[in-house]
């Protein structure tokens with residue numbers, strides 16, 4: 001069923017952006033797709049726009065005449081601070097300003113487990129637990145989670161900040177036996193948030209229905225996301241081909257995984 005006249009998807013050439021283009025197309029008459037790189041295979045209902053998120057004027061034009069924004073553009077990993085600042089922090093500020101000035105009512109934002117990566121596995125955090133970023137990248141996600149809270153409290157723009165754990169075609173390492181979010185479940189979470197009667201300001205935790213439950217996502221229950229996939233069918237093959245991990249290693253102890261063992265960008269001469 002078509003819910004919107006026009007939605008905007010940023011990061012539409014990316015791994016998840018490509019899945020969102022396919023999975024959300026039925027929700028809107030027009031889908032504006034945007035990325036910093038050229039977009040391939042543009043469909044008749046899609047309007048492709050190449051845009052730098054750090055360019056204020058370009059983002060004001062990009063966000064015109066859209067009912068909702070699915071904001072997945074940005075650096076998806078730890079990189080040097082200048083890129084985090086321009087793409088993730090300044091770029092997301094521009095998206096929220098564009099939503100405010102142009103009247104978009106709802107934003108679905110790709111936050112990340114790395115906003116909370118230094119929580120221990122056994123902490124069972126929920127949406128109200130304090131943030132514990134594991135990287136500059138994680139700090140940029142904290143910034144946008146707070147920014148979106150301001151735009152809800154002050155301007156009534158609704159947001160889902162979806163803390164994506166590990167969204168891959170299938171689990172690629174042992175950690176993903178609990179942290180996996182299938183592409184289909186990721187798209188379902190975004191779709192539910194777009195069509196929910198009331199979203200408010202919601203922090204969600206994007207995980208498939210894996211056997212190990214490490215966080216409590218009940219504070220996003222009003223969205224109605226019910227994961228359909230599970231990492232469990234991949235367990236035997238994964239355990240057969242990989243060594244049992246050291247439970248005291250930072251990458252096992254903390255939910256941020258290998259980000260918690262990374263060096264700091266400045267120490268690498270960047």
Ligand SMILES: Cc1cn([C@H]2C[C@H](O)[C@@H](COP(=O)(O)OP(=O)(O)O[C@H]3O[C@H](C)C(=O)[C@H](O)[C@H]3O)O2)c(=O)[nH]c1=O
Nearest residue numbers: 011013014015016035036072073074075076087110112
């Ligand atoms: C740095 C930058 C990137 N992009 C584009 C380039 C890629 O096509 C796209 C990101 O896709 P990527 O495949 O690199 O990342 P994903 O694995 O899909 O990660 C997604 O989820 C995780 C949780 C995320 O933090 C990312 O923002 C979000 O896109 O954003 C831009 O359009 N502007 C920019 O300034």
